[in-house]
Amino acid sequence: MTAALVEKNNAAQPAARHSAPPPFSSRRTKRERAFDDVPRWQIYLPLGVYLLFTLIPFYWMLLFAVRPAGSTSLVPWPMTGDHFSKVWNERSFAVFFQNSMLVGVATLITTTLVALAGGYALARFDFKIKGGFMLALLCSQFIPGALMLVPLFEIFKNLQMINSLWSVVIAETVFQLPLSIILISGFIKNVPVSLEEAAWVDGCSRFKAFRTVVLPLLRPGLIAVGSFAFVHSWNHFLFALMFLSEQDKQTIPVGLNTLIGADSVDLGALAAGGVIAAVPVVIVFAFIQKWLITGFSAGAVKG
Amino acid sequence: MTISKTQRGRAAAAVSLAAALALTATACGDDGSDSGTEGSGKGEITFWDNNGGPRTAIWTEIIKDFEKKNPNIEVKYVPIPIADVQSKYDTAIAGGGLPDVGGVSTAYLANMVSQEALEPINKRLEKSPLKGQLVEGMVQSVRAAAGRGDDLYSMPTSANNGALWYRTDLFEAAKLEAPTTWPKFYEAADKLTDAKDNKFGYTIRGGAGSIAQALDAAYGQSGITSFWDGEKTTLNDPKNVEALEKYAALFKKTTPAADLNNDFTKMVAQWDTGTIGMLSHNLGSYQDHLKALGEEKFAGIPAPIGEGGTRVQVSNPVDGLGLFRSSKNKNAAWKFIEFAASHESNSKWNKAAGAIPANTEAAKDPWINETEPTALAAKALTDGSTKIVDLPYYLPDWNNISKADNEPEFQKLLLGKVTAKAFLDKMADELNAANKEWQELGNG
Numbered sequence: 001m002t003a004a005l006v007e008k009n010n011a012a013q014p015a016a017r018h019s020a021p022p023p024f025s026s027r028r029t030k031r032e033r034a035f036d037d038v039p040r041w042q043i044y045l046p047l048g049v050y051l052l053f054t055l056i057p058f059y060w061m062l063l064f065a066v067r068p069a070g071s072t073s074l075v076p077w078p079m080t081g082d083h084f085s086k087v088w089n090e091r092s093f094a095v096f097f098q099n100s101m102l103v104g105v106a107t108l109i110t111t112t113l114v115a116l117a118g119g120y121a122l123a124r125f126d127f128k129i130k131g132g133f134m135l136a137l138l139c140s141q142f143i144p145g146a147l148m149l150v151p152l153f154e155i156f157k158n159l160q161m162i163n164s165l166w167s168v169v170i171a172e173t174v175f176q177l178p179l180s181i182i183l184i185s186g187f188i189k190n191v192p193v194s195l196e197e198a199a200w201v202d203g204c205s206r207f208k209a210f211r212t213v214v215l216p217l218l219r220p221g222l223i224a225v226g227s228f229a230f231v232h233s234w235n236h237f238l239f240a241l242m243f244l245s246e247q248d249k250q251t252i253p254v255g256l257n258t259l260i261g262a263d264s265v266d267l268g269a270l271a272a273g274g275v276i277a278a279v280p281v282v283i284v285f286a287f288i289q290k291w292l293i294t295g296f297s298a299g300a301v302k303g
Numbered sequence: 304m305t306i307s308k309t310q311r312g313r314a315a316a317a318v319s320l321a322a323a324l325a326l327t328a329t330a331c332g333d334d335g336s337d338s339g340t341e342g343s344g345k346g347e348i349t350f351w352d353n354n355g356g357p358r359t360a361i362w363t364e365i366i367k368d369f370e371k372k373n374p375n376i377e378v379k380y381v382p383i384p385i386a387d388v389q390s391k392y393d394t395a396i397a398g399g400g401l402p403d404v405g406g407v408s409t410a411y412l413a414n415m416v417s418q419e420a421l422e423p424i425n426k427r428l429e430k431s432p433l434k435g436q437l438v439e440g441m442v443q444s445v446r447a448a449a450g451r452g453d454d455l456y457s458m459p460t461s462a463n464n465g466a467l468w469y470r471t472d473l474f475e476a477a478k479l480e481a482p483t484t485w486p487k488f489y490e491a492a493d494k495l496t497d498a499k500d501n502k503f504g505y506t507i508r509g510g511a512g513s514i515a516q517a518l519d520a521a522y523g524q525s526g527i528t529s530f531w532d533g534e535k536t537t538l539n540d541p542k543n544v545e546a547l548e549k550y551a552a553l554f555k556k557t558t559p560a561a562d563l564n565n566d567f568t569k570m571v572a573q574w575d576t577g578t579i580g581m582l583s584h585n586l587g588s589y590q591d592h593l594k595a596l597g598e599e600k601f602a603g604i605p606a607p608i609g610e611g612g613t614r615v616q617v618s619n620p621v622d623g624l625g626l627f628r629s630s631k632n633k634n635a636a637w638k639f640i641e642f643a644a645s646h647e648s649n650s651k652w653n654k655a656a657g658a659i660p661a662n663t664e665a666a667k668d669p670w671i672n673e674t675e676p677t678a679l680a681a682k683a684l685t686d687g688s689t690k691i692v693d694l695p696y697y698l699p700d701w702n703n704i705s706k707a708d709n710e711p712e713f714q715k716l717l718l719g720k721v722t723a724k725a726f727l728d729k730m731a732d733e734l735n736a737a738n739k740e741w742q743e744l745g746n747g
Contacts, residue, residue, distance in 0.1 A: 257384030258356030263587020
């Protein structure tokens with residue numbers, strides 16, 4: 001019955017949007033009218049300038065990546081794939097990419113799963129040190145990763161996990177969990193407890209009620225937390241550098257840094273490496289931006 | 304809805320906490336304090352390349368040669384990005400996991416020696432065929448940088464030297480002579496500048512690594528040949544102050560304004576792709592210039608000669624291979640070090656890197672003279688025409704003083720917010736204090 005109720009509610013929402021116009025839509029507010037009076041250029045010009053500043057570095061990176069070495073052309077023509085071929089084949093970026101992907105996906109999964117459990121506990125349970133725990137989670141955000149480097153290194157060494165990608169996954173997960181738990185707990189608080197209670201009445205266990213009733217409603221939050229975890233671990237350099245001392249275990253950020261020598265830099269290769277590093281992040285954001293914005297705005301205001 | 308915590312939850316929390324504490328408390332391992340063993344001379348050894356990436360290909364080749372000659376030894380190669388090699392070593396010294404052999408520059412040798420991470424190699428070198436086959440100047444630099452008397456803490460493999468790169472096409476067009484002296488340098492910087500047309504005479508290093516270049520210019524012009532005068536540094540000598548004032552005045556007058564944040568990457572890229580007459584950088588960027596400009600458009604010469612008729616320059620770091628105290632197979636590790644520093648390997652490596660070999664036989668190889676900038680640099684370092692001012696790499700505080708503490712101050716100097724005198728006085732005070740502290744610890 002509960003599942004049917006949830007489905008019914010979900011199905012009813014779009015219809016409601018079409019049939020009942022939102023309040024105030026027929027009468028424009030003073031602020032909205034004032035907004036309409038603003039000349040378009042006053043909106044588009046600053047946005048255009050901002051866009052320019054954002055895109056120029058990307059254009060520059062693409063330009064260096066595809067133009068031949070020694071070229072000073074400001075347009076990417078003639079084009080060459082030499083730099084990509086060099087970093088992918090000669091500089092082991094194929095291996096780094098695979099490692100980064102493994103670390104990113106594993107971090108995404110572990111962070112999301114643990115954050116769901118932690119967030120649920122914070123949202124649904126009351127316990128004595130809850131306030132202190134929340135404070136500790138917030139405070140942990142002020143601890144830089146570098147500070148924990150040596151203790152983490154020793155722990156992983158004792159666990160014989162140095163040179164294992166799992167050491168990076170665990171360290172990344174640990175550092176991303178506080179924010180993820182806080183965000184997820186905000187989303188879960190948003191879901192009325194009565195929905196879960198209805199499921200319990202229907203005979204669902206707590207876990208089944210969570211899985212069938214709460215989880216489907218958390219999609220924006222899960223996407224926000226998951227993408228944040230993936231992108232952060234994809235870009236993170238320090239743990240991979242310190243915990244992985246084998247060439248075939250290194251990740252993209254470490255690989256990028258090895259393109260900068262003591263006295264010389266192959267800018268074409270560096271730019272090509274930058275493009276390879278940026279592509280997954282751009283793709284991830286392109287596909288999830290709708291949910292990401294919803295997710296962050298919905299979770300951000302819940303305490 | 305309220306659900307209170309259970310006894311089971313408390314127990315689980317306690318177990319987790321205890322496990323975490325136990326895990327941390329038992330942490331120990333092969334950090335810098337471990338004395339290691341000589342080992343069988345067979346098996347696997349780990350080598351950390353301190354300039355991983357650009358040198359990966361040549362190291363891979365040398366390792367292959369080594370393994371062919373020593374089939375019982377396998378070398379595990381780990382490339383470390385140059386910018387982070389110190390922190391990687393520091394973490395491994397503190398937490399364990401040091402390699403058997405590692406690339407070590409004199410720029411941070413003292414830091415590693417003070418943490419007892421490296422083993423002196425004097426005795427091994429005495430018995431080695433390499434005895435007497437190393438450039439004495441480089442050996443002395445390594446000894447001085449460690450600051451432990453005669454103990455040698457790394458096998459020198461190569462040195463770099465500062466070069467003044469200039470655009471021969473621009474010089475010819477402006478009918479200027481090569482900038483072999485400081486007056487010619489200033490004249491060219493001025494004449495090649497047309498800021499409205501985005502043409503500049505020189506590019507100055509205002510960002511990371513600015514201090515060594517600034518000191519090179521100061522000592523090069525002043526002609527002062529020693530960094531210390533007794534227990535005080537000569538850094539803020541009035542002649543150095545005057546020289547630095549003149550040099551810093553080039554900023555924005557004959558250099559791009561963006562130079563304020565120039566590290567070597569930006570500086571080299573700017574010179575390779577723009578219209579800038581001169582660049583001060585070491586031999587390492589030769590291949591970049593060659594790719595960007597072609598052989599015809601540029602040349603590299605040693606630092607300009609001062610008015611006294613002598614070329615004075617500050618010391619450049621010497622690169623070498625360190626044997627780690629914690630190694631469990633020092634015999635095999637030493638074999639690899641010996642092989643890498645031998646005539647053939649050392650020559651091969653330095654040819655690929657465009658650097659000056661530490662092996663005296665390798666330094667005589669024909670390829671040295673095939674590349675003019677390297678040949679000139681090698682000649683300048685060995686024919687007695689150049690006086691070297693040894694920078695105090697041995698001071699544990701040197702890196703802080705010459706980087707974090709004073710690079711922002713140099714930017715202030717370029718912007719005219721502090722005077723050259725104030726800048727040098729501040730740095731001199733810090734160096735004098737660091738030197739005093741170092742001597743009080745029984746060094747020097």
